[in-house]
Amino acid sequence: MKFIIAYIKPFKLEPVRDALQEAGIEGMTVSEVRGFGRQKGQPVFYRGAEYNTTFVPKIKLEIAVADDQAHGVVEIIANIARTDSIGDGKIFVLDLESALRIRTGDTDHDAL
Amino acid sequence: MNFGHWLGRGSAALLLAALAASPAWAQEAAAAAAAAPPAPDKGDTTWMLISSALVLMMSVPGLALFYGGLVRAKNMLSVLMQVLTIVAIAALVWVGWGYSLAFTAGNPFIGGLSKAFLSGVDATTLAATFSNGVYIPEYAYIVFQMTFACITPALIVGAFAERVRFWPLMLFVVLWLTVVYFPLAHMVWYWAGPDFLPNQPGDWGLIYGWGALDFAGGTVVHINAGIAGLVGCLVIGKRIGYNSEPLAPHSLVMTMIGASLLWVGWFGFNAGSNLEANGVTALAFVNTFVATAAAALTWAGIEQLIHRKSSLLGGATGAVAGLVAITPAAGFGAPGTSILLGAVASAVCFFFVAKVKNRFGYDDSLDVFGVHCIGGIVGAIGTGIVAAPSLGGQGFFDYTVLPAVPGTYDIAAQLLIQLKAVALTLAWSGGLSFVLFFVIDKTIGLRPTVDAEREGLDISSHGERAYNL
Numbered sequence: 001m002k003f004i005i006a007y008i009k010p011f012k013l014e015p016v017r018d019a020l021q022e023a024g025i026e027g028m029t030v031s032e033v034r035g036f037g038r039q040k041g042q043p044v045f046y047r048g049a050e051y052n053t054t055f056v057p058k059i060k061l062e063i064a065v066a067d068d069q070a071h072g073v074v075e076i077i078a079n080i081a082r083t084d085s086i087g088d089g090k091i092f093v094l095d096l097e098s099a100l101r102i103r104t105g106d107t108d109h110d111a112l
Numbered sequence: 113m114n115f116g117h118w119l120g121r122g123s124a125a126l127l128l129a130a131l132a133a134s135p136a137w138a139q140e141a142a143a144a145a146a147a148a149p150p151a152p153d154k155g156d157t158t159w160m161l162i163s164s165a166l167v168l169m170m171s172v173p174g175l176a177l178f179y180g181g182l183v184r185a186k187n188m189l190s191v192l193m194q195v196l197t198i199v200a201i202a203a204l205v206w207v208g209w210g211y212s213l214a215f216t217a218g219n220p221f222i223g224g225l226s227k228a229f230l231s232g233v234d235a236t237t238l239a240a241t242f243s244n245g246v247y248i249p250e251y252a253y254i255v256f257q258m259t260f261a262c263i264t265p266a267l268i269v270g271a272f273a274e275r276v277r278f279w280p281l282m283l284f285v286v287l288w289l290t291v292v293y294f295p296l297a298h299m300v301w302y303w304a305g306p307d308f309l310p311n312q313p314g315d316w317g318l319i320y321g322w323g324a325l326d327f328a329g330g331t332v333v334h335i336n337a338g339i340a341g342l343v344g345c346l347v348i349g350k351r352i353g354y355n356s357e358p359l360a361p362h363s364l365v366m367t368m369i370g371a372s373l374l375w376v377g378w379f380g381f382n383a384g385s386n387l388e389a390n391g392v393t394a395l396a397f398v399n400t401f402v403a404t405a406a407a408a409l410t411w412a413g414i415e416q417l418i419h420r421k422s423s424l425l426g427g428a429t430g431a432v433a434g435l436v437a438i439t440p441a442a443g444f445g446a447p448g449t450s451i452l453l454g455a456v457a458s459a460v461c462f463f464f465v466a467k468v469k470n471r472f473g474y475d476d477s478l479d480v481f482g483v484h485c486i487g488g489i490v491g492a493i494g495t496g497i498v499a500a501p502s503l504g505g506q507g508f509f510d511y512t513v514l515p516a517v518p519g520t521y522d523i524a525a526q527l528l529i530q531l532k533a534v535a536l537t538l539a540w541s542g543g544l545s546f547v548l549f550f551v552i553d554k555t556i557g558l559r560p561t562v563d564a565e566r567e568g569l570d571i572s573s574h575g576e577r578a579y580n581l
Contacts (some may be wrong), residue, residue, distance in 0.1 A: 048465055
């Protein structure tokens with residue numbers, strides 16, 4: 001099993017979710033997060049005063065999938081979330097040791 | 113019946129033109145006016161009461177939301193509470209001794225206490241307007257002027273928002289109204305009234321006697337509050353994190369709501385200041401509208417040129433700058449010159465807010481000095497130009513004769529008078545405000561503790577949060 005963590009631009013959340021649902025992904029966790037990468041924040045101006053927001057808003061997706069699905073999911077997210085401009089985000093894939101569905105007690109693949 | 117023999121602003125009144133056109137009838141009318149002044153016109157009275165409510169709307173909710181949106185979320189309620197409480201305090205102080213000190217006869221600097229706690233005023237007493245033989249109920253005049261006394265100290269708090277203790281600030285407001293605002297209102301606006309001045313020459317406030325033109329409060333309200341704000345922010349010091357942490361506005365939506373309410377309410381402020389409902393009132397209304405429009409566009413345009421983006425906050429700030437600048441000129445200029453005045457004031461205010469403030473490093477949190485004081489100065493000086501009849505302005509009336517006649521207008525001489533009025537206002541308000549801030553700061557203290565300021569004044573001063581999400 002793999003655990004996929006993706007950071008994407010907020011306005012890409014809906015298209016990514018639709019594409020993943022179409023590809024048969026049954027669940028994900030979404031959080032609003034803030035961070036920075038090479039972009040180092042965005043400057044904004046209020047009445048002529050420049051504020052460098054060090055942290056830029058992003059959406060964090062967490063998705064647990066079977067090994068054979070992982071590549072496809074990463075590809076879908078990468079394709080949909082790409083705008084070719086700075087700050088498109090990153091995707092990390094981790095090995096997932098175990099999983100458990102609390103209500104039924106199902107474990108590992110059955111729990112996904 | 114008693115007749116109030118005081119009132120504000122020198123403005124043209126259409127009735128005067130009619131009176132002057134037929135001298136025989138005018139003299140009869142003047143004699144009749146002195147003998148038995150007519151009952152107040154219901155239209156005038158209605159307009160004054162509506163105007164008063166509009167000006168109150170400028171403070172709460174207008175100014176409160178405008179300022180509230182500009183601070184960080186943790187200080188939102190503190191600003192709302194400061195504005196709300198200042199309005200409440202000022203209303204009571206006004207009725208207590210403010211009206212009497214500002215608008216009864218005394219010396220050129222301040223009135224007396226003959227009408228303290230509104231003694232001698234009842235539903236039948238009258239206040240003069242700018243036309244011979246025209247009166248409004250004294251209560252209508254009292255409540256209209258009361259709203260000005262309420263909003264002016266509330267304007268000041270924006271200069272040191274996010275870093276002031278609540279009750280010491282309220283003490284400041286009571287003292288400031290008494291020693292700064294009431295005398296200044298007396299100096300600029302007090303005079304014996306058109307039917308009384310010929311018999312009481314010299315019964316006027318100092319600045320009025322100079323012949324300074326201030327239709328709705330450029331000196332008394334905006335320069336006065338703006339310079340007091342600057343002094344306050346210098347005495348109190350910069351916010352923790354100024355220039356090192358982002359102190360960005362928490363809700364520009366609120367700021368937009370507040371700015372729009374200010375614009376609407378300002379029609380009461382400016383057009384109400386004619387004290388009657390007539391053509392000059394309509395002129396003040398139009399000027400207020402178009403000067404503001406020009407100022408909002410100018411600020412947004414300058415931002416587009418400099419930052420490549422026009423911001424909402426820029427548009428709203430420009431609108432307020434235009435409102436401030438047209439205030440002293442509202443009933444004097446023509447719409448065309450008012451548009452120019454709004455645009456020029458907006459550009460000058462932009463320069464102060466975006467450049468001068470950063471250059472000198474004072475922390476005027478919400479740009480009270482940059483917008484109100486600077487915009488007020490541009491407006492007060494500009495009034496000397498746009499009021500000229502040669503430029504389509506209304507000129508001024510000579511009330512030392514009965515009935516009043518148009519005075520001879522000299523732009524250069526008027527500019528000098530306007531400059532003197534601005535200089536005295538800056539010195540009076542700046543100096544006395546400094547003494548008040550300094551003494552309160554050294555005795556009870558104006559600044560919250562570092563921890564209280566970091567936590568935010570909502571929790572540390574008022575024990576509540578603006579948002580529980």
